[in-house]
Amino acid sequence: MQEKKRAARNRTLTVSADEASILLKRCLREPRQNLALHEAIDQIILDDTFNALDYLPHNSIDLLVVDPPYNLSKDYHGNKFDARKSCDYEAFTRAWLEKCIPLLKPSASIYVCCDWKSSLIIGTLLNDYFIIQNRITWQREKGRGAKSNWKNGLEDIWFATVSKKDYTFNLEAVKQRRKVIAPYKQDGKPKDWKETAGGKFRDTCPSNFWDDCTIPYWSMPENTDHPTQKPEKLVAKMVLASSNPGDLILDPFLGSGTTAVVAKKLSRSFIGIEQNELYCAWAMKRLDRASRDITIQGYSDGVFWERNSLSSQKAVSKATDIAQQSLVFAN
Template identity: 65%
Template sequence: MAKIKAGRNKTIDTSIDEGKKYLDRCIAIEKPIDDINSILDKTIIGNSFDVMELLPVKSIDLIIADPPYNLTKSFHGTQFSRKKESEYEDYTRQWLSKAIPLLKDDGSIYVCCDWETSLIIGRILQEYLIVRNRITWQREKGRGAKANWKNGLEDIWFATKSNNYTFNLDAVKIRKKVIAPYRVDGKPKDWTETENGNYRDTCPSNFWDDITIPFWSMPENTAHPTQKSEKLVAKIMLASSNPGDVVFDPFLGSGTTSVTAKKLDRHYLGIELNEQYCIWTEQRLEMADNDDYIQGYVDGVFWERNVLN
């Protein structure tokens, strides 16, 4: 008997049989593509290592990659097994060597990782690109450990192909409440006074503690075991791309990069091997036709966690 979800549980877990119409919207690529415009805003079913070789070089403005961490994990029928460090290094070089040629000369790449794979990915990125920063974000969740510190943080490496790259600072400032406002001649100093409270828009740092992991009552949530939030991806996308740019995700998962790109008026392209996840991606893209809300991002402003009513 199928498990009945609670009324507030919005988790997307459509089966392959139920989601055939979504799967039919996906495409497969078997020969080289000369014009990226012919496949934009599509979900590609296939192996990233094979498909990336068929995409046109210097056609992508921004790559957001969330490769499997070096952990043994099951992804709805697809198993990724923990590798020796040298093997994971080879794996990382293989996909990066195929992804980087796709970037335009002024393009950027962000790579998600945990603390262990961060040691590998950061070092290898330096071999190919100009590493700009390492972002650390608070997961808010995580299992405790009896003989170690709980893993509550993950990293994202930011790198560019050249010194000419996009970074829209004003698009990613964070709105914070002002508790003890400072005035000069009776007027607010570096903060804004409103009927709804006092706020200051601050420059973002490379530590993000305002991210909420998708959970069962959020419309964006899926049954994918390592789903990133739309707010997390939106920060990256708004900072390092412009409306109309092409954003590419070689490890698409349940589609957060594509969905966020659609909501932010970017073109998207993603590759995913698992048909189940392709279905959830297309289902979420359909939902975005009628709802472009990104949790925690309101009226062009990123808010601190638990600030909005």
């Protein structure tokens, strides 16, 4: 776990070998007997997910968030995943799906991340087991160019539910605040928009195209060296939309811990499974930070903000702080 030499302004989370050994003691290692619900809640399980899923309590999960290895050859800091034939990737996907299904409540929702290639397989398989509600596409922003093809700048997230009608979807919790280009008024008053200290905005219903999430990078405190880390803001959309405070969220491929961290910040419970010790140590350290700081970049004032609208968020936060201070002094 030798640390890279980084620029002074680089905020990427790291752990030393000594720190990692302490953090890993708090993980639940390789359970080999059925876990009671209280034993599993808010735990990071250090194990292969195909083993650990067998020991989790059935009918306990409200929300399943899955970011499995895509069908690409990639080295996850010593744990290598090799690209395979479509039929073999289908078998891999079906295997973890069938282990997760008994764990879900009848009202549970499922989100599965994938690239465009694995999306063709995952979407078809989800349709065999669940009610597919939507396919979300989100703009990654990053991505290498290609000389003979289009640059891959988008990824999919499949949204499905166990039940056709009995599931959670909190529309008001996931609205997006967008700048108003043409501030139309009716009878001299704003129509469907509001004026704040940061400008004129409209809180809009979310679509299945998410263009406001930024891949974590060196200046963001949530950033780690995980090769496929998802933004907290991205996961927060799924968590707020499809669970309620106190609900239990399972991530069987936890990686650097984003789902667990977001669950904690948003007052949900979690179970995360990860086989890489370094990633578990990162996740534990991020959870410790979440105990002191529950902010999620791009989410404030109860809404999701457009990408690169930080100045507007600060203006609103400042105005809110001033109003709260005035109220304190008045009392």
